[in-house]
Amino acid sequence: MEEKVSRNFIENEIDKDLKDGVYNSVCTRFPPEPNGYLHIGHAKSILLNYGLKEEYNGEFHLRFDDTNPIKEDVEYVESIKEDVLWLGADYKEHLHFASDYFDKMYECAILLINKGKAYVDDLSANEIREYRGTLTSPGKNSPYRDRSIEDNLKLFEEMRSGDIEDGSKVLRAKIDMSSPNINMRDPVLYRVAHLNHHNTGDKWKIYPMYDFAHPIEDAIEGVTHSICTLEFEDHRPLYDWVVRECEFANPPRQIEFAKLYLTNVVTGKRYIKKLVEDKVVDGWDDPRLVTIAALRRRGYTKEALRMFVDMVGVSKSNSSVDYAMLEYCIREDLKLKKNRVQAVLDPIKLVIDNYPEGEIEYLDAPNNQENEELGNRKIPFGKELYIERDDFMIEPVKKYKRLYPGNEVRLMFAYFVTCTSFETDENGNVTVVHCTYDPETKSGSGFTGRKVKGTIHWVEKSTAIKAIARLYENLVDEEKGVYNEMDGTLNLNPNSLEIKDIFVEPSVTDFISGDSFQFLRNGYFCIDSKDTNESNLVFNRIVSMKSSFKLPPK
Ligand code: ATP
Ligand code: MG
Numbered sequence: 001m002e003e004k005v006s007r008n009f010i011e012n013e014i015d016k017d018l019k020d021g022v023y024n025s026v027c028t029r030f031p032p033e034p035n036g037y038l039h040i041g042h043a044k045s046i047l048l049n050y051g052l053k054e055e056y057n058g059e060f061h062l063r064f065d066d067t068n069p070i071k072e073d074v075e076y077v078e079s080i081k082e083d084v085l086w087l088g089a090d091y092k093e094h095l096h097f098a099s100d101y102f103d104k105m106y107e108c109a110i111l112l113i114n115k116g117k118a119y120v121d122d123l124s125a126n127e128i129r130e131y132r133g134t135l136t137s138p139g140k141n142s143p144y145r146d147r148s149i150e151d152n153l154k155l156f157e158e159m160r161s162g163d164i165e166d167g168s169k170v171l172r173a174k175i176d177m178s179s180p181n182i183n184m185r186d187p188v189l190y191r192v193a194h195l196n197h198h199n200t201g202d203k204w205k206i207y208p209m210y211d212f213a214h215p216i217e218d219a220i221e222g223v224t225h226s227i228c229t230l231e232f233e234d235h236r237p238l239y240d241w242v243v244r245e246c247e248f249a250n251p252p253r254q255i256e257f258a259k260l261y262l263t264n265v266v267t268g269k270r271y272i273k274k275l276v277e278d279k280v281v282d283g284w285d286d287p288r289l290v291t292i293a294a295l296r297r298r299g300y301t302k303e304a305l306r307m308f309v310d311m312v313g314v315s316k317s318n319s320s321v322d323y324a325m326l327e328y329c330i331r332e333d334l335k336l337k338k339n340r341v342q343a344v345l346d347p348i349k350l351v352i353d354n355y356p357e358g359e360i361e362y363l364d365a366p367n368n369q370e371n372e373e374l375g376n377r378k379i380p381f382g383k384e385l386y387i388e389r390d391d392f393m394i395e396p397v398k399k400y401k402r403l404y405p406g407n408e409v410r411l412m413f414a415y416f417v418t419c420t421s422f423e424t425d426e427n428g429n430v431t432v433v434h435c436t437y438d439p440e441t442k443s444g445s446g447f448t449g450r451k452v453k454g455t456i457h458w459v460e461k462s463t464a465i466k467a468i469a470r471l472y473e474n475l476v477d478e479e480k481g482v483y484n485e486m487d488g489t490l491n492l493n494p495n496s497l498e499i500k501d502i503f504v505e506p507s508v509t510d511f512i513s514g515d516s517f518q519f520l521r522n523g524y525f526c527i528d529s530k531d532t533n534e535s536n537l538v539f540n541r542i543v544s545m546k547s548s549f550k551l552p553p554k
Contacts, residue, residue: 026058299526
């Protein structure tokens, strides 16, 4: 077992179970319902469970909780597999489907009936709800609760064989209608539903309820620690009841932790699904979403997600994590790994009047100033360049150190230039900036004659690559909050996507879809894997350079 400085409460519990001999190995699982794409919260659960498998040299299972055929879809099964693998959680030898266990679940139900622990109830769903009582008042027994074992077996068989209409009978556990825990007031175990299932076809007319199916699935697979989120804490007594009464040897143990929430971010499949269906976003992998597919497309790496999940840690109380922390992690991960290149997002032309017409020279530029190992590249330089519109001002504001008439700046990796004049269109917008350069000041020449205060980036005009940049803002309006208090809908930010025509230095064409860069001074960008093609180069801004996140003091 690898030594760790501080252990979380789940690790402490597992350590104790191993020490006490409750289990002699560890098996965890990630059990998604295939009813949507996975999001950052699921990533936390996957990395947590897979991390425990690695730490304890145990097993990790991916199990699709496909017990509710109405909401499920194979598209989701495939996307979930892809996302789990991408995160590095290898489940290849342990891929399971809850629906593979329908026979065993059925046997468990028969066992419970035979033990007098389950009965067929004719109450309607509404009546069951009424009989259940409330947090402050006990429930009351169903008039069908004392049916004989023979009657129950016969009726359950009718439910199974398809003779019973949807909703007219259910199988319930016989536990305690006055339990202070409402989950223990004779929960429904099976319902009748004439549905076609993606795996079992029309074999089954009855489908197990989550609270019954889930513990059985875990127990069949030999899961030791069934790690789930806090909302299931009150279901734990039922979980334990099911595995005990179904007589599983060495049953699994449920441990709960707090869900991951991010401030001002839409997590929760239900909301994401609505955004996709309403076409507010371009599919489940729209880079503004926090599905795993969207984060990947945006340019997030699994290393960054891992760092993020580790920083967040596991906890027993719900809270929201600042989105800026996720951004911090991707900046940290890419900082030393990626080339830093020049790209101009809001171009105006810069003409160097004393530079030879038609000449292109190739200048040396380090690929990453902080990591020599990434080497150098040659970048073309010439008489006409593009610079950022806001790197020039006709009348400089106080402390402005970039280009303005009469001022000298460094062109990154190139020469000092002094602004001599500018041109405007009929509306007064600057169209061209003129300058002269000093050949003595070439970068790397050892020139020490004088210093300049500002350095700006640029792209040579004749060799520049035209591309599209997509700049993202939060999908929801941060001022108003994520959800509308009146009707629960989302408060959308109308400016969450800005599309720009940009110019990039030619070295980017050596890279492929999915690769990412730092665009010097402009942030980290990733070549979009979906919309990039031979005639269109599309960059997604992963994150800007500026950070609002501060690491907490150690
Ligand atoms: P959601 O409704 O937010 O999409 P879910 O709980 O309905 O989530 P499931 O497919 O049922 O999604 O969940 C699979 C696993 O992922 C469960 O073990 C669940 O506890 C865990 N999980 C879901 N959301 C989060 C979250 N925000 N943080 C941590 N774990 C989560
Ligand atoms: Mg769910």
